[in-house]
Amino acid sequence: MEVEAAKMIGAGLAAIGLAGAGVGIGIIFGNYVSAGIRNPSAAPKMFGNALLGFALTEATGLFSLLIALIILFS
Amino acid sequence: MGLFISTAHAAEAGESPLHQFEIHSLIDISAGSTNLSFTNSSLWMVVVTLAIILLLAVGMRRGSMVPGRLQSIAELSYEFVANMVRDNAGDGGKPYFPFIFTLFMFILFANMQGLIPKTFTFTSHIIVTFAMAAVVFIGVTVIGIVKHRLRFLTLFVPAGLPIFLVPLLVPIELISYIIRPITLSVRLFANMMAGHTLLVVLSGFAVSLSGFFVLPALAPLAVTAAMYGLETIVAFLQAYVFAVLTCLYLHDALHLHDH
Numbered sequence: 545m546e547v548e549a550a551k552m553i554g555a556g557l558a559a560i561g562l563a564g565a566g567v568g569i570g571i572i573f574g575n576y577v578s579a580g581i582r583n584p585s586a587a588p589k590m591f592g593n594a595l596l597g598f599a600l601t602e603a604t605g606l607f608s609l610l611i612a613l614i615i616l617f618s
Numbered sequence: 619m620g621l622f623i624s625t626a627h628a629a630e631a632g633e634s635p636l637h638q639f640e641i642h643s644l645i646d647i648s649a650g651s652t653n654l655s656f657t658n659s660s661l662w663m664v665v666v667t668l669a670i671i672l673l674l675a676v677g678m679r680r681g682s683m684v685p686g687r688l689q690s691i692a693e694l695s696y697e698f699v700a701n702m703v704r705d706n707a708g709d710g711g712k713p714y715f716p717f718i719f720t721l722f723m724f725i726l727f728a729n730m731q732g733l734i735p736k737t738f739t740f741t742s743h744i745i746v747t748f749a750m751a752a753v754v755f756i757g758v759t760v761i762g763i764v765k766h767r768l769r770f771l772t773l774f775v776p777a778g779l780p781i782f783l784v785p786l787l788v789p790i791e792l793i794s795y796i797i798r799p800i801t802l803s804v805r806l807f808a809n810m811m812a813g814h815t816l817l818v819v820l821s822g823f824a825v826s827l828s829g830f831f832v833l834p835a836l837a838p839l840a841v842t843a844a845m846y847g848l849e850t851i852v853a854f855l856q857a858y859v860f861a862v863l864t865c866l867y868l869h870d871a872l873h874l875h876d877h
Contacts (some may be wrong), residue, residue: 592785594864597689599855610808613815 551615558612565605572597635818639742639811659740666727695723699861706865710872717757718868721750722861729810730854733846736741741856742810744803751803754864769874777875802863809856813849820845 576594580587626720643655685693703711707718725741732739740746762770774791775784816852823838 592675595855596859599809599852599859600805602852602860604807606808607804609812610804613636613812615636 555612555615558615561608561611562605565601565608568601568604569598572601592618622646635815635822638738638814638818641743648682650806658738659743659746662728662738662740666724666731669731670723670727672683695719699723702858702861703865706862707868708873711865711868714868718861718864721771721864722753722857725750725806725860726857727853729857730850733849733853734816739810739814741806742814744807747803747807750860751799754802754867755799758864759873761868762874765872766874767853770871773870775876797865802860809852813845813852817842817845817849 572594575588576590579590641657641659643653643657644661645656647654647656673688677688680686680689682689696719699722700715702722703715703718707714712846725785728739729739732741762773774788774795776787776791779787820838820842824835824842827835827838
């Protein structure tokens with residue numbers, strides 16, 4: 545197989561890892577909203593934690609995106 | 619980064635989207651075999667530091683009871699970080715407030731400055747973020763050892779652990795402690811680099827489409843604008859996360875497991 549073609553396939557495979565980050569972010573905000581509906585008075589206090597969880601989850605997905613970019617452009 | 623204008627050039631010239639992260643020397647300085655050149659990265663670090671000093675010095679110059687616009691920003695950022703340290707580092711975290719405030723403002727301004735077209739985001743370089751994370755890691759470890767002496771090692775043994783699980787869990791705890799500077803630095807660096815690469819790739823779509831169809835080219839442009847908004851949020855969030863995690867690590871070192 546040509547190296548260029550293998551690079552493309554490898555980058556595509558590496559980007560699959562982002563699916564996990566998508567699921568994780570969905571779980572975080574889904575749970576935040578459902579908890580906020582149950583107890584609206586506690587919702588503003590937990591928004592910071594929700595954002596923190598979002599950033600931490602997104603970062604794990606970005607690790608795989610980073611691998612994809614490195615494969616593609618180096 | 620940003621660089622809508624140079625992005626167009628890049629798309630035309632077929633340059634890589636990673637071109638924007640290139641470091642070039644502005645003033646060549648070398649000591650022996652060590653390259654100490656003043657680069658575009660160092661230039662923007664100086665600019666960011668001056669901007670923070672200017673904001674705080676000019677903002678607090680009058681120090682009136684009813685704050686003006688600039689004074690409000692300075693006071694808000696001070697209070698925001700002060701609350702963060704109080705909530706996350708617990709008692710005894712107060713002496714470290716200046717360090718965390720500096721760290722937070724530096725990263726925040728660096729990320730925000732990077733979103734302005736034609737500038738350079740130095741937080742998209744792992745060496746910069748790793749240096750900051752290494753300072754945090756070494757500092758926190760030294761604080762823990764000085765404060766608790768040998769009792770610091772109980773940090774690696776979760777409370778109420780059955781004795782037969784110790785050989786299994788202690789290496790795991792140890793590894794998760796040691797990779798802290800790596801995760802801390804890679805998180806910030808990967809977010810900045812991936813975000814800015816994504817912006818260039820997306821705006822490259824708009825540029826290459828506009829050569830054929832003008833109307834459909836508006837779609838990637840709209841997506842780029844939306845991503846710019848998200849990137850602004852991410853720029854703030856990553857600075858926040860970096861500072862909060864520093865507070866949490868500090869809390870671990872100051873209080874071990876007891877709260």
